[in-house]
Amino acid sequence: MRYEGKIYRPPSEADALIVQATIGCSWNHCTYCDMYREKTFRVRELADTLADMEAAAAAAGDHVEKLFVADGDALVLPTDHWLALLAAARRLFPNLRRVSSYAMARNVLEKSDDELRRLREAGLSLLYVGPESGDDPTLKRIAKGDDAAAHVEAARRAHAAGMELSVIALLGIAGERSDEHARATADLVTKMNPAYFAALTVTVVPGTPLHTLERRGRFAVPEVPELLRELRTMVDLARPSDAMFRTNHASNYLPLGGRLPRDRARIVEVIDAALAGKIRLRGEHARGL
Numbered sequence: 606m607r608y609e610g611k612i613y614r615p616p617s618e619a620d621a622l623i624v625q626a627t628i629g630c631s632w633n634h635c636t637y638c639d640m641y642r643e644k645t646f647r648v649r650e651l652a653d654t655l656a657d658m659e660a661a662a663a664a665a666g667d668h669v670e671k672l673f674v675a676d677g678d679a680l681v682l683p684t685d686h687w688l689a690l691l692a693a694a695r696r697l698f699p700n701l702r703r704v705s706s707y708a709m710a711r712n713v714l715e716k717s718d719d720e721l722r723r724l725r726e727a728g729l730s731l732l733y734v735g736p737e738s739g740d741d742p743t744l745k746r747i748a749k750g751d752d753a754a755a756h757v758e759a760a761r762r763a764h765a766a767g768m769e770l771s772v773i774a775l776l777g778i779a780g781e782r783s784d785e786h787a788r789a790t791a792d793l794v795t796k797m798n799p800a801y802f803a804a805l806t807v808t809v810v811p812g813t814p815l816h817t818l819e820r821r822g823r824f825a826v827p828e829v830p831e832l833l834r835e836l837r838t839m840v841d842l843a844r845p846s847d848a849m850f851r852t853n854h855a856s857n858y859l860p861l862g863g864r865l866p867r868d869r870a871r872i873v874e875v876i877d878a879a880l881a882g883k884i885r886l887r888g889e890h891a892r893g894l
């Protein structure tokens with residue numbers, strides 16, 4: 606497989622075949638994100654992506670059950686481009702169970718209901734959407750590009766097309782608006798009603814606008830107990846109908862898992878135990894982006 610630059614994928618796509626259909630992120634403005642800063646966004650030649658898929662199929666096509674289409678916000682691709690990829694995936698990988706990609710809310714909103722439905726029918730079944738927060742002042746401050754209402758509408762339209770969502774929240778991203786961020790994010794998760802909900806912890810990466818703000822004293826990551834309280838509030842107040850919940854990303858201090866709402870009480874208990882110092886947290890040296 607030929608990859609241009611560094612490749613990112615959600616932890617749950619560790620066993621997926623990753624094909625690169627876009628280079629970089631079409632937005633590339635989020636203040637905390639350094640994933641694609643060195644890349645200028647462009648759509649990769651369809652023939653190159655298809656050639657990579659052919660090569661992967663020749664090597665181990667029967668083993669591919671999951672396909673993740675990279676890079677950032679790959680849903681931005683024109684619908685015809687997506688449909689060609691999805692048709693090739695169905696032809697080349699007979700045991701394919703799911704195709705997924707990162708998506709911004711605007712990528713969903715820019716497609717018509719009919720386009721979304723055709724993409725779903727062709728096999729695109731899961732979108733990873735990272736609003737990070739449901740708090741509009743925070744979304745504005747981090748230059749997320751879409752507000753909470755846009756995320757709710759994008760979720761409604763993706764669900765209407767039959768797609769599942771994985772929603773990602775970012776602990777600590779709101780700085781001193783920690784409590785507002787946690788409550789509004791719980792509310793957003795309730796309204797987006799994802800099948801998967803993951804919380805990551807913000808890491809201030811040198812070279813990002815967030816790092817500049819931190820150096821100027823205009824942003825500080827909350828202390829660990831505050832981050833745990835954000836997590837507790839999100840778990841306690843979010844009301845998805847049935848979501849797989851995970852904090853297994855390497856950035857987190859406390860790896861957790863379960864279903865919400867079914868396991869809410871147990872997860873909250875574990876967070877309380879961590880807040881009381883009864884559970885050892887992941888050390889700084891073991892944390893990653």
Ligand code: SF4
Nearest residue numbers: 630633634635638677
């Ligand atoms: S939309 Fe995603 S990939 Fe693009 S800048 Fe924001 S966080 Fe980074």
